[in-house]
Amino acid sequence: MKSLVFRVFAVFTLVLVAAVSGCGQKGPVLNVYNWGDYIDESVLHDFEKKYNIRVNYDTFATNEDMYVKIKAGGSTYDVLFPSDYMIKRMIDEDMLEKLDFNNIPNYKYINDSFKNLEYDPNNEYSVPYMWGTVGILYNKKMVQEKPDSWGILWDKRYAKQILMMDSQRDSIGITLKYLGYSMNTKNPKELEEAKQALIKQKPLVLAYVVDEVKDKMIAGEAALAVVWSGDAIYCMRENPDLDYVIPKEGSNLWFDAMVIPKGTKRKKEAELFINYMCETDVAFRNTDYIGYSSPHTEAVKKLPAEIRNSRTAYPTEEDMANCEIFAHLGSMLKEFDRIWTEIKSN
Amino acid sequence: MRKTWSAYPYIFWIIIFTVVPLALVLYFSFTVKTPAGIQFTLDNFRRFSEPIYLKVLMRSITLAAISTVLCLLLGYPAAYILAKNKLKNKNALIMLLVLPMWMNFLLRTYAWLTLLERKGLINTILAHLGLPQLNLLYNEFAVVLGMVYNFIPFMILPIYTVLSKIDNSLLEAAEDLGSDPWHTFRRVVFPLSLPGVWSGITMVFMPAVTTFVIPRLLGGGQYTLIGNLIEQQFLTVGDWNFGSAISTVMIVIILLGMGFTSRYEKEQEGGGGLW
Numbered sequence: 287m288k289s290l291v292f293r294v295f296a297v298f299t300l301v302l303v304a305a306v307s308g309c310g311q312k313g314p315v316l317n318v319y320n321w322g323d324y325i326d327e328s329v330l331h332d333f334e335k336k337y338n339i340r341v342n343y344d345t346f347a348t349n350e351d352m353y354v355k356i357k358a359g360g361s362t363y364d365v366l367f368p369s370d371y372m373i374k375r376m377i378d379e380d381m382l383e384k385l386d387f388n389n390i391p392n393y394k395y396i397n398d399s400f401k402n403l404e405y406d407p408n409n410e411y412s413v414p415y416m417w418g419t420v421g422i423l424y425n426k427k428m429v430q431e432k433p434d435s436w437g438i439l440w441d442k443r444y445a446k447q448i449l450m451m452d453s454q455r456d457s458i459g460i461t462l463k464y465l466g467y468s469m470n471t472k473n474p475k476e477l478e479e480a481k482q483a484l485i486k487q488k489p490l491v492l493a494y495v496v497d498e499v500k501d502k503m504i505a506g507e508a509a510l511a512v513v514w515s516g517d518a519i520y521c522m523r524e525n526p527d528l529d530y531v532i533p534k535e536g537s538n539l540w541f542d543a544m545v546i547p548k549g550t551k552r553k554k555e556a557e558l559f560i561n562y563m564c565e566t567d568v569a570f571r572n573t574d575y576i577g578y579s580s581p582h583t584e585a586v587k588k589l590p591a592e593i594r595n596s597r598t599a600y601p602t603e604e605d606m607a608n609c610e611i612f613a614h615l616g617s618m619l620k621e622f623d624r625i626w627t628e629i630k631s632n
Numbered sequence: 633m634r635k636t637w638s639a640y641p642y643i644f645w646i647i648i649f650t651v652v653p654l655a656l657v658l659y660f661s662f663t664v665k666t667p668a669g670i671q672f673t674l675d676n677f678r679r680f681s682e683p684i685y686l687k688v689l690m691r692s693i694t695l696a697a698i699s700t701v702l703c704l705l706l707g708y709p710a711a712y713i714l715a716k717n718k719l720k721n722k723n724a725l726i727m728l729l730v731l732p733m734w735m736n737f738l739l740r741t742y743a744w745l746t747l748l749e750r751k752g753l754i755n756t757i758l759a760h761l762g763l764p765q766l767n768l769l770y771n772e773f774a775v776v777l778g779m780v781y782n783f784i785p786f787m788i789l790p791i792y793t794v795l796s797k798i799d800n801s802l803l804e805a806a807e808d809l810g811s812d813p814w815h816t817f818r819r820v821v822f823p824l825s826l827p828g829v830w831s832g833i834t835m836v837f838m839p840a841v842t843t844f845v846i847p848r849l850l851g852g853g854q855y856t857l858i859g860n861l862i863e864q865q866f867l868t869v870g871d872w873n874f875g876s877a878i879s880t881v882m883i884v885i886i887l888l889g890m891g892f893t894s895r896y897e898k899e900q901e902g903g904g905g906l907w
Contacts, residue, residue: 351867493852494853495853507749622869623871626864627684627856627864630853631856
């Protein structure tokens, strides 16, 4: 009896396995791992049709989620979309393949100022996908003056009307900028000062939020919020009373780029995909759909003038004068976490 | 024979999804990763005993305890009315109680945002009536409200089950012996319903003490609770060892609580099953 049941069970399992793997037999499959809601998905269908490669598309919510999944092994992705500091970390830990740029001729469309950045100094591993800044989104009807400094987030007139970002690095980072330090500092004295400033600010803060910030600002629930530029563009489209500014002390400049992890069996196809994503039409459709800023020179030219000339989406050199890119902090991350816990449990 | 092999799938399931993960949590909590390799240590626990983390733990326990008491105060009468009154639509009422649980927990919590906001439903009504606006969202009140709202069915259902199983002849006997209704309740009904009360307390307190969604959404992220701390360690910091150590402490606290209640249930005999 026991062995019969076991045999039935075994046959059933085999059939199931065969069925699942059978799906993959029709053509090569490319496994793509991107941020949620960060692509015009019709682009993927067109890629499948054009090259007869099936795309298996998954999404993640944070760089750390993605990193943990790749690092743990077992999951085989061929193309990833991490941010700057995470790319640096993955390069340092020998997790990425060097790209063969002969297979990515469309790389020439990428704006030169987005090449050879700190996280990938010789530009061997990554092709930029989107970029943006962190700044203050404010409601013109509720804030009298145009904010130009992070200091407005410490202004008692706006008590309980301020939304901070529930993200350790971003919130501590802008505070360091406000105090005149680097966002990537490892100096305990400077970090202590930032901690004290954030504790002092806490009574003025309405809430620490991430995704809800969009709904709240559009509905006029708060006057000021720390946001990513892409979210700012979305909110300003929905509520014309809102405006975005990069404070004069400088801010965070960030990039999400396409990379290929070590261990892929489809490097050629992955490079083909990256090249495809840099086709002018494809890059345009993506940036038009998600609203974030594209590093693609030709795609930007196709955008409507009001977006192309918007200082929110495409800030001037002068706006970005004091901006910094996040560096990978290594074990200092724990220190940031301790500071953040102290602020939040105060 | 049949019985033994039919248990294998469950044993297999429990090993894969309960025993192995728990062993991993324990393993991580007693180790740290150093450049020299993995070392056994108590550092993770030592770190958790620092004041800032104990403060977080105390706040979680306090808020969960307040919510549990409120659930009991509101839930017991509700269960009593359901069980003892001869209501016509009793089943429909119980159905209504369970119905919200068919909806996603996250959605139900989100719904409170639109009710409590500054320009939300409650404040809009207050403004129309010419009353002052209230700050309802992003404070401890909102967090406790969210907990009570989400977990109160777990209090009502076990108490209701126990109450409706009480033999009516016991109540008649009490009456025959001259006991007034209040006395009957205090001396007969309430002691007999205690197993349900303990089940309810455990089932409300456990999810309340570990929740991380409610303090984030309704507390505006201003109140780090133990659940948030654990989530942060795994998702933001990537310090699985410290995260596991906090989880281990929580498991011990919950085990102690359950040991206490199950012993009590045994003394009371019966009522061990939840519903």
